[in-house]
Amino acid sequence: MNNTELNERFTNLQAWLSREIIGQPLLVQRLLIALLADGHLLVEGVPGVAKTRAINSLSKGISGDFHRIQFTPDLLPSDVTGSDIFHPEDGSFSFSPGPIFHNLVLADEINRAPAKVQSALLEAMAERQISVGRNTYPLPDIFMVMATQNPLEQEGTYPLPEAQLDRFLMKVKVDYPDVAAEREILKLARAEASSIKEPAPQAMSDEELLGARAAVLAMHMAEPIEEYIVQLTMATREPHRYSQQLAGWIEVGVSPRASIALDRCSRALAWLNGRDYVTPEDVQQVVFDVYRHRLILTFEAEANGIDADKVIDQLIEQVPVG
Helix, strand or coil: CCHHHHHHHHHHHHHHHHHHCCCCHHHHHHHHHHHHCCCCEEEEECCCCCHHHHHHHHHHHECCCEEEEECCCCCCHHHHHEEEEEECCCCEEEEEECCCCCCEEEEECHHHCCHHHHCHHHHHHHHCEEEECCEEEECCCCCEEEEEECCCCCCCCCCCCHHHHCCCCEEEEECCCCHHHHHHHHHHHHHHHCCCCCCCCCCECHHHHHHHHHHHHCCECCHHHHHHHHHHHHHHHCHHHCCHHHHHHEEECCCHHHHHHHHHHHHHHHHHCCCCECCHHHHHHHHHHHHCCCCEECHHHHHCCCCHHHHHHHHHHHCCCC
8 A cells, every 4th residue: 555545544544533532632633643653642631531432532543452550559460461370270470461562551640659660651552562480471562552641630649750751752731612612513413423433444464554654754854854854852951051040940861762752752743734745844743742751851940840841942932943
């Protein structure tokens, strides 16, 4: 299948997802970007805004399988990874895979489980493998974790450590739908309650998905755009070069993973939009989702109500293109 046909398949998938996930076009687009960029997604939003429905619907549009893991304080690492089972009849062990061995995994309310459980995802997300005992087990070629957080309820939660956050390609903030979308949600809910459902498009095969990823990686990126990505990253580490205000806001800059993620996401966005080249606007559109969970702000910034998005606004304003 050529690049044009692959792009058309993703366009049709995006259109169907937008009809299934009403009022959340950003979430739909970022899901597809994460799929194309072979990364993981952290979604923060209030309950009931279709976070779970989004990745479940995506699983119907590709040939992969889906599993939801509800993170709770009593969850164990083996509940995620699986464990060795002892067979007393012959004294042998066999591995029983956990829910992480699926193509699309929803880690629902990931911050409700303690760090020991969160760390069970570290190897899976970064190395695409699971180690249990003396053995290591590879995960599927198509593997994506979408984790959710509720920004309202903070009691009984365990904030994700920086090492865990850095494994996520993007952090997406999801808000309530607007008035028009709310009306459409009511119509969709009534139709589904009456068993009237729009059929999903033909599931995309692994070969098609891997072909689309290869096309994204092969896209042309001009040297000034690549340099722009590098300079945006360096500005978070050396903010004093640009302004004392930025230097007073940023405690720790972003890691090299951020540069890699920004490159991959910019390419994926350009490809989804039907282009074979990347523009500065592509970089600027995704930089918020790539940087916001990786920046560590100073106490002074947080005390003054400055969040990561405000800092990124200043980075875009002050770092020249090319």
